[in-house]
Amino acid sequence: xxxxxxxxxxxxxxxxxxxxxxxxxxxxxxxxxxxxxxxxxxxxxxxxxxxxxxxxxxxxxxxxxxxxxxxxxxxxxxxxxxxxxxxxxxxxxxxxxxxxxxxxxxxxxxxxxxxxxxxxxxxxxxxxxxxxxxxxxxxxxxxxxxxxxxxxxxxxxxxxxxxxxxxxxxxxxxxxxxxxxxxxxxxxxxxxxxxxxxxxxxxxxxxxxxxxxxxxxxxxxxxxxxxxxxxxxxxxxxxxxxxxxxxxxxxxxxxxxxxxxxxxxxxxxxxxxxxxxxxxxxxxxxxxxxxxxxxxxxxxxxxxxxxxxxxxxxxxxxxxxxxxxxxxxxxxxxxxxxxxxxxxxxxxxxxxxxxxxxxxxxxxxxxxxxxxxxxxxxxxxxxxxxxxxxxxxxxxxxxxxxxxxxxxxxxxxxxxxxxxxxxxxxxxxxxxxxxxxxxxxxxxxxxxxxxxxxxxxxxxxxxxxxxxxxxxxxxxxxxxxxxxxxxxxxxxxxxxxxxxxxxxxxxxxxxxxxxxxxxxxxxxxxxxxxxxxxxxxx
Numbered sequence: 001x002x003x004x005x006x007x008x009x010x011x012x013x014x015x016x017x018x019x020x021x022x023x024x025x026x027x028x029x030x031x032x033x034x035x036x037x038x039x040x041x042x043x044x045x046x047x048x049x050x051x052x053x054x055x056x057x058x059x060x061x062x063x064x065x066x067x068x069x070x071x072x073x074x075x076x077x078x079x080x081x082x083x084x085x086x087x088x089x090x091x092x093x094x095x096x097x098x099x100x101x102x103x104x105x106x107x108x109x110x111x112x113x114x115x116x117x118x119x120x121x122x123x124x125x126x127x128x129x130x131x132x133x134x135x136x137x138x139x140x141x142x143x144x145x146x147x148x149x150x151x152x153x154x155x156x157x158x159x160x161x162x163x164x165x166x167x168x169x170x171x172x173x174x175x176x177x178x179x180x181x182x183x184x185x186x187x188x189x190x191x192x193x194x195x196x197x198x199x200x201x202x203x204x205x206x207x208x209x210x211x212x213x214x215x216x217x218x219x220x221x222x223x224x225x226x227x228x229x230x231x232x233x234x235x236x237x238x239x240x241x242x243x244x245x246x247x248x249x250x251x252x253x254x255x256x257x258x259x260x261x262x263x264x265x266x267x268x269x270x271x272x273x274x275x276x277x278x279x280x281x282x283x284x285x286x287x288x289x290x291x292x293x294x295x296x297x298x299x300x301x302x303x304x305x306x307x308x309x310x311x312x313x314x315x316x317x318x319x320x321x322x323x324x325x326x327x328x329x330x331x332x333x334x335x336x337x338x339x340x341x342x343x344x345x346x347x348x349x350x351x352x353x354x355x356x357x358x359x360x361x362x363x364x365x366x367x368x369x370x371x372x373x374x375x376x377x378x379x380x381x382x383x384x385x386x387x388x389x390x391x392x393x394x395x396x397x398x399x400x401x402x403x404x405x406x407x408x409x410x411x412x413x414x415x416x417x418x419x420x421x422x423x424x425x426x427x428x429x430x431x432x433x434x435x436x437x438x439x440x441x442x443x444x445x446x447x448x449x450x451x452x453x454x455x456x457x458x459x460x461x462x463x464x465x466x467x468x469x470x471x472x473x474x475x476x477x478x479x480x481x482x483x484x485x486x487x488x489x490x491x492x493x494x495x496x497x498x499x500x501x502x503x504x505x506x507x508x509x510x511x512x513x514x515x516x517x518x519x520x521x522x523x524x525x526x527x528x529x530x531x532x533x534x535x536x537x538x
Contacts, residue, residue, distance in 0.1 A: 006030075007111075008151045015111060015129060018159055018189070019101055024108040029151055030136065032298040035110070038133035045134045049310040051297035052325070055134045060179065060195040061303050061320035063203060065402045067194075068181040069174070075186045079211075081407040092174035093184050093191075099173070100191055103166050110136035113154040114143035116205045118339030119269035122218055122262060126205055127156035131163045138198040138300045141326045143205065144273035144339070158188040158208055162201055166193035185211050185405070198302060198326070202276060203403055206260050209271055211405040218264040219414045222400030224248035225256035225268055225341065233268055233341040234457055235261065237399040238350030239378045240322075243431040245277045246446075247350070247453060249289045255335045263344070263418055270339035275332070279304055279323045282314040286446065289334075293327040300326040343422040346457055349399070353432035354379035354391030356441045357504045359490050360483075361452040362428045362474040363466065369426040370416045371529035373398060374408050374518050375511060379432060391438050393507070395514040409521035427456050428474060435493040437503060444487070451482045471504050472531040508533050 003021070005014070007028030015026060030038070036053050039045040045055035070080055072087035080087075088096075109129050116124040128139045139160075146154060168180040175182075179194035183204065190204040210220045224244040227233040233256070238244040245258040257270035258277065277290050279301070284291040293299050294312055302324040305316040317323065329335045349372050351358060364372060376396040397408040404411065419426065431449055435441035455461035466475035467489075479485050487493060494500040508531040519527055 008148055009111070009113060010152055010154045013155050015109075015127070020104060020129070021101075022105045024106055026109055026111060028111045029113055030110065032137060032140070035133045035137040035140070036297070038110075039137065042133060044132050047310075048301065048306060048312060050295040052294055052299040052301050052312075053134060053137065054301040054304055054306060054312070056303055056319070057196040057198070060197040062197060062322045063199055063402065064179050064181065064195055064197070067176055067179040068402070069183065070405060071182070071184040071186065073186055080185075080405050084401060085405055086176075088174045088182060090184075093182055096168065096173045096180065096182055096191055097189070100161055100163060100166060100193070103163065107131065112136050112140050112143075113146065113151055113156065114139065114273075115146060116143055116158075116209055116271050117262060117269060118144060118271070119262060119264060119266065121266075122213060122216065122264060122269070124158055124205070124209060124212070125154060125156050126158045126160065128160045128162065128201060130201075131165060132196070134300060135162055135164075135196075135198050135201065137298075138302075138326050139201050141298070141300060141328050142202050142272055142274040142276060145328075158190070158205070160190045160192065160201055160204055162192040164192075164194065164196040168193055183207060198300070199276060199324070202272075206271065206400075207403045207405060209260075209262070210403055213262055214406060214410050214414060216264070217414070218262050219411065219418055220271075221261050221263060222259070222398065222403065223261055224258045225261050225270070225344070226250055226253040227256060227336070227341040228253050228457060231342055232346070232457065233344040234346040234348060235263075235268065235344045236348045236350060237373065239376065239394065239396055239399055241278070241380070242350035242352045242378050243449070244350060245275065245290065246287055247348075247431075247449070249287065249332065251289070251334060253334070253457075255329070255332050256339060256341050257329065267340060267342040268344060269341075270329075270336075272329070273339070274326060274328045276324055276326050279312070279314050279325050280317050280321050289332050290325070293331040294325050296327065296331055298328065299331065302326065343418075344424055347419065347424050347426045348453065348456070349373065349426070349428045351378045351428065351430055351432065353377075353430045353507075354438040355393075355503050355507050356433040356435065356437040356494070357471075357490060357500070357507045358428070358430035358432065359469065359476045360430050360434070360444055360448060360487055361456065361461075362469065362472070362476045364426040364428055364474055365529065366416055366419050366426070367525040368474055368529040369419060370412050370522065370526050371515070372428055373415055374412045374522070374526075375515060376401065377511065379438075393510045395510075397518075407521070408518065412522070425456070425462065429453065434487050434490055436495070441493070448483050448487060452480060455480055471508050473529065505533050
C-alpha cells in the first residue's frame with residue numbers, strides 16, 4: 001500500500017529512495033502554521049501567551065558528544081581525527097539503519113528539504129526526516145529554506161533521520177548507551193536516536209560541512225559574523241556562553257549569522273538561515289533584538305519555563321541553564337538577506353575567562369591567532385547554588401572540537417593562510433571576569449566590551465598605544481576612549497596582585513599542557529606564540 005504524502009517535494013526523490021517504506025503519512029515541507037498545529041495537536045508542545053512554540057526535551061537538555069559516532073571505512077580512515085571522533089563500523093551502522101527503518105514502519109514523519117550554505121558554489125542540500133513536528137519546525141527555522149520551485153526539483157545530498165523515541169542497543173549497534181548520533185560521511189546519512197534535543201540536527205549539518213569544505217579550500221568556522229556599512233565584515237569565534245550571538249547582534253551592523261560560517265574565495269557565507277540563541281537571563285534591555293524574537297509566532301523555545309501567565313521566565317534555569325530559542329534569521333531586523341559578505345577585515349576570538357587573568361582585548365599576530373584558535377580556550381563555572389568558586393578551564397580546539405571531523409591543524413593552517421592573504425586584524429576579547437576570579441571579581445562590563453569592539457572594528461584601536469602582556473606576549477591597549485583604563489590591565493584590578501600572579505601562572509600552565517598535542521603539527525612561529533610561565537612584573 002503506497003504511503004500517504006502531503007506537501008511540495010520532488011516526486012522522483014521521495015524518502016523511499018533511501019529505503020524508508022511502509023510508513024504512515026509523510027508530510028513534506030510543511031510551513032510554520034501547519035507544524036505548530038501538528039505539534040500542539042499531538043501534545044509535543046504548547047504556545048506561549050505571545051505566540052511562540054515551547055517544547056521540552058526531557059532527559060537530554062544539551063548535546064550528547066560521547067554518543068556521537070563516525071563510520072570508519074576506507075573513505076574516512078585517513079581523513080578523520082580519530083582521537084576526537086568515536087568510530088563505528090559500516091556493519092554496525094547498517095544494522096542501526098535497518099533498525100531505524102523497521103522502527104518507523106507505520107509511523108507518520110515530517111520531512112524538510114533545506115540547504116546548508118548560502119554560497120551557491122558550496123551549498124549542501126539537506127533532507128531532514130523527523131518523528132516530531134516541532135523538530136521539523138526547529139530545523140526549518142535553522143537551515144536555509146528553498147522556495148517552492150527549488151523544492152519541486154530538490155535532490156538531497158545529505159539525509160538526517162531524527163527519531164527521539166528510538167533506543168539504541170549498545171551490544172547490537174556498538175553504541176555507548178541508548179542515545180546515538182551516527183554519521184556516515186560516505187553515504188551522507190546521519191541517524192539520531194534517544195535524544196529529543198533539537199540541536200543535534202543542526203550540529204550534524206555543521207559536522208558534515210566541516211568534513212567536506214576543507215577539500216575545496218573553504219574554511220568552516222564555528223563563529224558569528226556581521227558586516228558594517230562600509231562592507232567591513234567581522235568574524236566572532238567563541239564557545240557557548242562567550243558572547244558570539246550577543247556581540248554580533250549589533251544594530252549598527254548587518255548580521256550575517258550567529259553560529260556557523262564558511263570562508264572561501266569570494267568571502268564569508270552563513271551555513272544557516274536562522275539563529276539558535278541561549279535565553280538564560282535574556283532581557284529586553286541587554287539583547288533587544290533577540291528578546292523580540294521570543295515573542296513571535298514561529299519561534300521555537302526549548303526548555304524555557306513559563307510562568308502562570310504563560311510568559312517565558314528567562315531567569316528560571318531549573319530545567320537547564322541551556323535554554324534556547326530558534327528563529328529564522330529574518331526575525332532580526334538588520335539581518336542580511338543574502339547571508340554573504342566579503343573577506344573579513346577583523347577576526348575576534350572570544351573567551352569567557354573565569355580566572356580573571358585575560359585582558360578585555362588584545363591584538364594577535366597571525367601566529368598568535370593560530371595558537372589561540374587551536375587552543376580554543378574559555379572557562380566555565382560550577383552552578384552558583386552549590387557555592388563553588390573554582391573556575392574550570394575548557395580547551396575546545398578551533399572553538400568547536402565536537403564538530404571537527406578532521407585534524408585541527410587542517411583548519412588552523414587554512415585559517416592562517418586566509419588571514420595572511422587578506423591581511424586580517426585579529427583580536428582576543430575576554431567577556432569573562434575582571435578584578436578577580438569567578439566568585440571574587442565581577443563580569444566584564446558589556447558596555448566596555450562593546451566599546452572596545454567598536455574601536456577594533458572601525459580601525460581606531462590600531463592607532464592606540466599598546467603594551468606587551470608579560471605572560472601571553474600579545475599586545476594590550478593602554479588607553480581607549482570611552483573605556484575605564486583600569487580594566488585594560490587585569491593585574492591592577494585585583495586587590496591582591498600576588499594572587500593574580502599565581503592565577504596567571506596557573507592558567508599559562510594549562511595552556512602549555514593543552515597545546516602539547518599540537519606542537520608537532522605547527523611551525524616554529526606558532527610554537528613561539530605560546531605563553532610563558534614567569535613572575536609577573538612588579
